Amino acid sequence: MLEVINDFLSGKILIPLVLGLGGYFTIRSRFVQFRYFFHMLSVLRGSWRTGNHHLSSLQALTLSLAGRVGTGNIVGVGIAVSMGGPGAVFWMWMTALLGMSSSFFECALGQLYKRSDGNGLYRGGPSWYIQHGLGKRWLGMIASLLLLVTFGFAINGLEAHAVSHSLKDAFDISTTGSGLALSVMLAVVFVGGIKRIAAVADLLVPLKVLAYVGVTLYVIVLQSEQVPSVLMTIVKSAFGLDQAFGGLLGTAIIMGVRRGVFSNEAGLGSAPNVASVAKVEHPISQGVVQSLSVFIDTFVICTCTALVILLSGFYTPGFEGDGIALAQNSLAAIVGEWGRMFISVALTLFVFTAMLYNYYLGENSLRFMFGEPRKTLIIYRVLVLALVFWGSIEDLSTVLAFADITMTLLAFVNLIAMALLFNIGIRILYDYDEQRRAGIKNPVFDSSKFKDLDLDFRAWPAKENDPNTLKHPAHLSRNCTYPQSA
Secondary structure, three states, X not given: OHHHHHHHHHHHHHHHHHHHHHHHHHHHOOOHHHHOHHHHHHHHHOOOOOOOOOEOHHHHHHHHHHHHOOHHHOHHHHHHHHHHOOHHHHHHHHHHHHHHHHHHHHHHHHHHOOEEOOOOOEEOOHXXXXXXXXXXXXXXHHHXXXXXXXXXXXXXXXXXXXXXXXXXXXXXXXXXXXXXHHHHHHHHHHOOHHHHHHHHHHHHHHHHHHHHHHHHHHHHHHOXXXXXXXXXXXXXXXXXXXXXHHHHHXXXXXXXXXXXXXXXXXXXXXXXXHHOOEOOOOHHHHHHHHHHHHHHHHHHHHHHHHHHHHHHOOOOOOOOOOHXXXXXXXXXXXXXXXXXXXXXXXXXXXXXXXXXXXXXXXXXXXXXXXXXXXXXXXXXXXXXXXXXXXXXXXXXHHHHHHXXXXXXXXXXXXXXXXXXXXXXXXXXXXXXXXXXXXXXXXXXXXXXXXXXXXXXXXXXXXXXOXXXXXXXXXXXXXXXXXXXOO
């Protein structure tokens, strides 16, 4: 029954929403992910630490990558290719390409409507921009509940299962031992809050990304003469033009979009929670940085996994097996048995940082629903750690379908909210565009020009007396769309 519901929601709701609204956001924003692509890198260069009391834009990026770069980049790609064929990879690319604009706006809205906690940190996300942008706290509560259930509980259990069984296959480590070790390490980080989570992500995310991309690129170079034909197979299979995979067209689209959303989380409503914690000069600058994280997740890391699988010769049409086994055996077929071990170690790093990210999403949801519930947070931490241990030793396959369902519902709530708030997103994008056209390299957000919005002026102080801030005519501050001249 869960699979039937999941297939219906994915095919009839998730795909039209993700692709349709992603395309709409792209066109209305004048292809923001393309025209700002190189600007993403320059913003990142100037986004180092901002002091002891705030998290920087770069730290928010590493936190975001901690969650985006997880099992979906190895297991998810393996599942997509085994069930949808090589064409599924193309639809993962398309999902990410359009998703870059969705992530851009959801993270900018998260920044815009963030709230200061009074201790130098900020909190925000879909629930905050639903409440303060749409005035519907009840809908924000639903979004928080879906985030809590999907990421705080279900996905953490699934990822614990994936890593414990991978370690058992590669190193013969008992699932009980790996589950216990994972729970203890997570507990140590949890008690330090968002700052300790960010510090661990700062250390591990670059390490895991560089190590994984380095090894997979080495494999791709070894098989470089086959790369053009594999890329051609991916494109042809995506449109049913490859005879070997012609019958998988519909499945390729569904699996590509579903696994693509699961991997890069664009438009899902998860990334704005961590994007909102950064101290930046303008909400759009965090949208720019988070859009880049979607590119890194799918076009770099997922593509590396897909190419290793398709270049290995291990994968054949009709392959039956799980995504972990496919990735492990594919790498081992090229480089030898150490490839299987490397996948397990990489997956462990991916999962550990992803769990920290997932935990924070649940904690942030609880804070939205209940304020600062110390006892509730303690209970939540205990439940997460218990579920991680349980997931390590038990088969939670039915939880995957349940998580997909709640994730699709979360995407539905978040994307509809984004569509309703999109004109406000366009307003702040135009403010950013106009300052850059005027020669300002680092645009500054002036909340005095947006007095009609329900903003936290501790997070966004007015710049009315700042001579470096570009002034707008009064009508631009309340105009919800681009002026006709633009």
